[in-house]
Amino acid sequence: MGVLVNSKYAIISAVRNEAEIIKSTLNSVVHQELTPHKWVIVDDGSTDGTTQILKEYEREYSWIEVIEKNDRGHAKLGGGVVESFNVGLKEIDFRTIDYIVKLDGDLEFESDYFKSLISKFENNPKLGIASGLTYFKSSNNSLVKENAPLHYAIGPSKVYRVSCFKEINGLVQDLGWDVIDVIRAQSLGWETRNFPELKLLHLRPMSSKAGIMRGRFRNGLTDYLTGYHPLFLTARSIYRLFHYPYIFGGIMIFSGYVYGQIKVRKQLVTATEKKFIQKQQLKRLLGIKPVRK
Known part of the structure; x- marks a missing residue:
């Protein structure tokens, strides 16, 4: 079974000071074969020109909405991501979508990424949370897999079936949010997993933003x-x-x-x-x- 015609998804991204790489993510999304119903990008107080880049894309694409937060003076890892995600979540009408996506601003992926991933959900009604798998380029330019167990949907790019997202009561605003959501979904009978064949190029290695x-x-x-x-x-x-x-x-x-x-x-x-x-x-x-x- 392919992707249903009426399958709709919304993306929420929390970004901060990603000016050097954010265009890779922006271009990856705007060129998707299955266009998002809405993309809310929460700019968490960027000071490096990220905001200006986001505004350019917002003007060009009607389904992109940029929300600017005040600069707190530092990046707030873990809980800060979910805090900003929840700001974006307020702009989403769940009645209009089937899937909600949490997407980082340091990824690059093929134009069929979301179409292929959502087709996995459409083929398996028990699938509650899923993702592709991240890779990064080594010093010799070869792709290196960022290993994760098959049952784990990775934090940088997660797709949630809306009914599953509601059952787990959204995301915990703390470190470990991207593990707790999987635990809760599995304990409620949902399947969770990543699909290594759906590759995401991580423009910085996982868990390396603060070193x-x-x-x-x-x-x-x-x-x-x-x-x-x-x-x-x-x-x-x-x-x-x-x-x-x-x-x-x-x-x-x-x-x-x-x-x-x-x-x-x-x-x-x-x-x-x-x-x-x-x-x-x-x-x-x-x-x-x-x-x-």
Whole structure:
């Protein structure tokens, strides 16, 4: 089955100081074979010319709306993204769309990306959250996959079926929002996944905007906040020792998790959600993977 004629989607993007790369994302979206019903771009206080670029596209395309927020003086990672996303969400009428998209401003992708991804939803009524998979260019210009388990829809570009989005009560305004949404959707019986054949070129490596080492530490803290099993976290940290940034990336993930245990303590998931994700993680450690269509 192909994409239904009346399948409509709206995009929300939260951006800040992306002047050097934002045109790649803008051009990727405006050239989509399946045009968005609406694209709300929330400019979170950019000071580098991003706003002017966005306004140019807003004038040219009637379905683009730019919202300007005051500059808070710094980027607010994690919760700040969802805060801005929710500002854009107020401009979306759910009665007019079938899918809602959270899209970062540092991505480049083919013109059939959203058409192909939405067709996955149309072919599987149980699919609640999905994405393509991000890749970045190495120093020798080859594409390097940013690995993610198949069941995980990646944070930089997520498509939500509107009914699923409503059931999970939207996004949590904190670190780990892009893990908690998957946990909640799965616990409610929805399927979630990424499709590696649908490639997104990440114009900066994942979790690197504030520095890749800080990003890995934040990954570990997020793992604690979202209830990761200690054994799974340890295995994840060891795995990351052998991936860029070698050795230190894995150490920083483990350190972030331990920091969360000592300093933060309060987690963002319920006891039921924590039990659910830890059960899934132990299965993965034992090599038991969910069956995918």
